[in-house]
Amino acid sequence: xAITGNESVLESVVPKRVAPGTRERGAQPSxxxxxxxxxxxxxxxxxxxxxxxxxxxxxxxxxxxxLTWRDIKVRYKQTAMxxxxxxxxxxxxxxxxxxxxxxxxxxxxxxxxxPVFVYAGLLPWTFFSSAVNNCSGSLVGxxxxxxxxxxxxxxxxxxxxxxxxxxxxxxxxxxxGLVFVYGLAPTWNLLMLLPLVLITTVLAIGxxxxxxxxxxxxxDVRHALPFVLQIWMFxxxxxxxxxxxxxxxxxxxxxxxLTGVIEGFRSALAGREFDWFALGLAAAISSALLVTGVLVxxxxxxxFADLI
Amino acid sequence: MRPIIKVENLGKQYGFGGLxxxxxxxxxxxxxxxxxxFRRVRRRGLQPAxxxxxxxxxxxxxxxxxxxxxxxxxDNGAGKSTLLKILSRIVEPTTGKFELYGRIGSLLxxxxxxxxxLSGRENIFLNGALxxxxxxxxxxxxxxxVAFSEIEQFIDLPVKWYSSGMxxxxxxxxxxxxxxxxxxxxxxxxxGDISFQQKCIDKVNEIREQGRTILFVSHSMAAVTRLCERxxxxxxxRVVSDGPAAEVVNSYMGESxxxxxxxxxxxxxxxxxxxxxxxxxxxxxxxxxxxAPQVDIRSPVGIxxxxxxxxxxxxxxxSFDLFxxxxxxxxxxxxxxxxxxxxxxxxxxYVSTMWIPGNALSEGHLMVQASILSYHPGLRLxxxxxxxxxxxxxxxxxxxxxRGDYVGAVPGVVRPLLPWQTDFYQMTDMPPxxxxxxxxxx
Numbered sequence: 001x002a003i004t005g006n007e008s009v010l011e012s013v014v015p016k017r018v019a020p021g022t023r024e025r026g027a028q029p030s031x032x033x034x035x036x037x038x039x040x041x042x043x044x045x046x047x048x049x050x051x052x053x054x055x056x057x058x059x060x061x062x063x064x065x066x067l068t069w070r071d072i073k074v075r076y077k078q079t080a081m082x083x084x085x086x087x088x089x090x091x092x093x094x095x096x097x098x099x100x101x102x103x104x105x106x107x108x109x110x111x112x113x114x115p116v117f118v119y120a121g122l123l124p125w126t127f128f129s130s131a132v133n134n135c136s137g138s139l140v141g142x143x144x145x146x147x148x149x150x151x152x153x154x155x156x157x158x159x160x161x162x163x164x165x166x167x168x169x170x171x172x173x174x175x176x177g178l179v180f181v182y183g184l185a186p187t188w189n190l191l192m193l194l195p196l197v198l199i200t201t202v203l204a205i206g207x208x209x210x211x212x213x214x215x216x217x218x219x220d221v222r223h224a225l226p227f228v229l230q231i232w233m234f235x236x237x238x239x240x241x242x243x244x245x246x247x248x249x250x251x252x253x254x255x256x257x258l259t260g261v262i263e264g265f266r267s268a269l270a271g272r273e274f275d276w277f278a279l280g281l282a283a284a285i286s287s288a289l290l291v292t293g294v295l296v297x298x299x300x301x302x303x304f305a306d307l308i
Numbered sequence: 309m310r311p312i313i314k315v316e317n318l319g320k321q322y323g324f325g326g327l328x329x330x331x332x333x334x335x336x337x338x339x340x341x342x343x344x345x346f347r348r349v350r351r352r353g354l355q356p357a358x359x360x361x362x363x364x365x366x367x368x369x370x371x372x373x374x375x376x377x378x379x380x381x382x383d384n385g386a387g388k389s390t391l392l393k394i395l396s397r398i399v400e401p402t403t404g405k406f407e408l409y410g411r412i413g414s415l416l417x418x419x420x421x422x423x424x425x426l427s428g429r430e431n432i433f434l435n436g437a438l439x440x441x442x443x444x445x446x447x448x449x450x451x452x453x454v455a456f457s458e459i460e461q462f463i464d465l466p467v468k469w470y471s472s473g474m475x476x477x478x479x480x481x482x483x484x485x486x487x488x489x490x491x492x493x494x495x496x497x498x499x500g501d502i503s504f505q506q507k508c509i510d511k512v513n514e515i516r517e518q519g520r521t522i523l524f525v526s527h528s529m530a531a532v533t534r535l536c537e538r539x540x541x542x543x544x545x546r547v548v549s550d551g552p553a554a555e556v557v558n559s560y561m562g563e564s565x566x567x568x569x570x571x572x573x574x575x576x577x578x579x580x581x582x583x584x585x586x587x588x589x590x591x592x593x594x595x596x597x598x599x600a601p602q603v604d605i606r607s608p609v610g611i612x613x614x615x616x617x618x619x620x621x622x623x624x625x626x627s628f629d630l631f632x633x634x635x636x637x638x639x640x641x642x643x644x645x646x647x648x649x650x651x652x653x654x655x656x657x658y659v660s661t662m663w664i665p666g667n668a669l670s671e672g673h674l675m676v677q678a679s680i681l682s683y684h685p686g687l688r689l690x691x692x693x694x695x696x697x698x699x700x701x702x703x704x705x706x707x708x709x710x711r712g713d714y715v716g717a718v719p720g721v722v723r724p725l726l727p728w729q730t731d732f733y734q735m736t737d738m739p740p741x742x743x744x745x746x747x748x749x750x
Contacts, residue, residue, distance in 0.1 A: 034409055034410075037314075037409050038408055038410060038411060040407050041395075041397055042401060042405025043402055043403045044400065060440075062437045063438060065437075066438075070430075070434055073426065073430070074425050077425045078425075144420045145421055145438065147393075147398060148414075148420045149396075149398070149420065150414075151438060
């Protein structure tokens with residue numbers, strides 16, 4: 001299934017308007033048809049891994065924008081606190097974690113004030129885990145759309161991630177505030193926050209696509225996901241620094257792309273040296289997961305309307 | 309003329325039961341994978357029986373030319389909606405392929421993209437994006453869309469507070485402003501009140517006049533015959549008939565009711581009747597004498613009954629009752645010709661024909677009931693045969709029927725062509741205090 005041709009072709013086939021009544025019943029209008037079909041479709045002919053149609057995705061960019069905007073708009077409808085929830089959740093978690101892990105247990109934090117330390121970990125984590133969570137139910141929740149209108153289905157989970165980005169931006173403002181409260185001098189390292197967010201987004205879209213497509217096929221995913229995310233959280237250096245893990249096992253932690261991202265967040269805020277190897281690895285693994293997610297999604301996509 | 313839609317051997321198979329791979333749970337899929345080496349042994353257990361698979365669509369091929377308005381009809385489950393869903397690329401076919409030489413838009417189940425918490429205005433943009441309408445295009449036509457939906461004053465309220473009628477009107481308005489070359493519609497005309505339905509029909513006619521191609525699914529045979537030039541009849545996923553609207557609709561109606569334009573009883577023993585009289589044949593005929601499943605609304609139509617009188621000296625009256633699609637009793641009529649009205653009849657075969665003049669009936673299907681009675685010496689019903697024959701009154705838009713220049717649905721069980729008179733006066737000629745019309749005394 002593919003849209004061939006570009007928008008200028010589409011414009012040229014829009015029929016000229018004929019004044020009502022001038023056309024007799026059964027008479028054919030003068031209408032220039034394109035030489036090649038605009039839309040073709042058929043039974044899958046052996047191609048197991050369909051390619052991604054970037055042109056089509058681009059054509060539906062407005063839909064992505066509107067769905068993201070809808071998700072944001074609807075999320076805090078009829079709530080008294082509105083978008084403040086995006087701040088309250090990570091902030092209160094930060095307070096609780098600081099109380100238990102820093103004050104009671106005394107977890108080290110690489111000479112960064114623990115609230116900043118844990119918040120820098122919670123921020124990308126909250127974004128990632130809520131994005132993946134929202135993705136998992138997104139397709140099933142949009143079954144009315146999927147069974148009735150055609151559009152690239154990928155738009156739905158990607159919009160779920162996009163809505164999470166807005167929450168991330170709001171919660172990020174608190175982080176900047178914390179940096180000033182604890183008197184950390186801002187450095188040029190802060191500029192790295194953007195590429196770090198980009199890596200996290202790529203990772204969230206990759207995992208989100210995978211999870212959303214699998215949820216359509218196997219509803220089991222819904223039951224497994226909270227538990228998998230919990231394990232993933234402990235496998236990421238959010239409440240503890242990477243340095244507490246024995247050197248022998250540190251490579252396991254590095255395979256988790258969120259490790260590079262979270263440590264990168266801390267480096268950006270505290271102005272310390274970046275671990276470029278870990279960051280490069282995180283970017284590579286995230287990209288690989290995105291490609292996998294896209295491929296699996298495209299493969300399962302064709303049966304969504306039949307299964308959902 | 310090159311076709312705008314080409315469909316070749318389209319088929320769609322659905323599997324039922326837990327054993328089709330698409331419907332397995334993760335645990336079943338894992339079990340199936342583990343069992344793979346033993347598949348030969350367990351094959352019978354894992355393969356769904358053929359009875360669990362259903363071809364919702366099978367070997368469907370057709371071509372549609374630009375500007376054609378094609379109706380898709382058939383019983384529930386015949387595959388009409390599946391076909392539209394495949395062409396709209398919502399589901400993928402199991403076999404075959406299709407080509408579209410234009411963009412396709414759908415009025416399928418309008419309002420599905422609406423979010424209850426968003427306002428009407430916001431939903432217009434969201435719905436437009438879903439249907440593939442560009443934002444600039446929507447902004448340009450926004451006022452037009454809102455005006456069409458007739459809900460201007462509620463446009464900034466969340467749609468969850470709308471009545472269902474308002475909701476559907478707004479949804480239809482967005483979809484009706486789709487600018488694609490091909491438009492599919494699935495029973496959308498059943499939306500809203502009478503005046504809004506009329507607006508929808510006018511809109512469809514406007515779309516048609518723009519030369520766009522329409523695929524129209526409906527269970528209203530009257531709407532299909534009026535709006536479509538061509539009809540494709542589907543039955544159990546196959547195309548069983550494809551041709552001029554009136555013909556296909558009529559054969560479908562006749563088939564589903566198991567009634568045709570002629571009914572004959574070759575065996576006198578099974579013919580309806582009693583020891584006095586029995587009916588041998590009833591048919592719908594034209595002036596030329598041909599059996600006619602469809603008649604033009606402007607032409608006279610005859611209902612002919614052939615019956616045999618078995619006992620001498622009986623006074624008999626044949627009678628017909630006509631019912632329309634809604635079961636409304638359109639009229640009852642019996643033979644009032646003086647020739648046999650009070651005459652005892654000799655034994656023999658009689659042919660009586662009742663003539664309905666042109667421009668009397670409404671368009672649509674009519675069902676005929678035939679009876680034979682006696683009024684003398686006392687009332688006696690010899691035989692009554694309901695649903696004996698059927699015919700369709702069809703109408704073209706040539707303008708010389710009672711329809712005139714109006715293109716929508718004309719209500720009423722009959723549609724007589726009646727004379728009208730209009731007199732013209734200069735304003736100054738009109739006597740003061742006399743508002744139009746001649747005085748009776750003249």
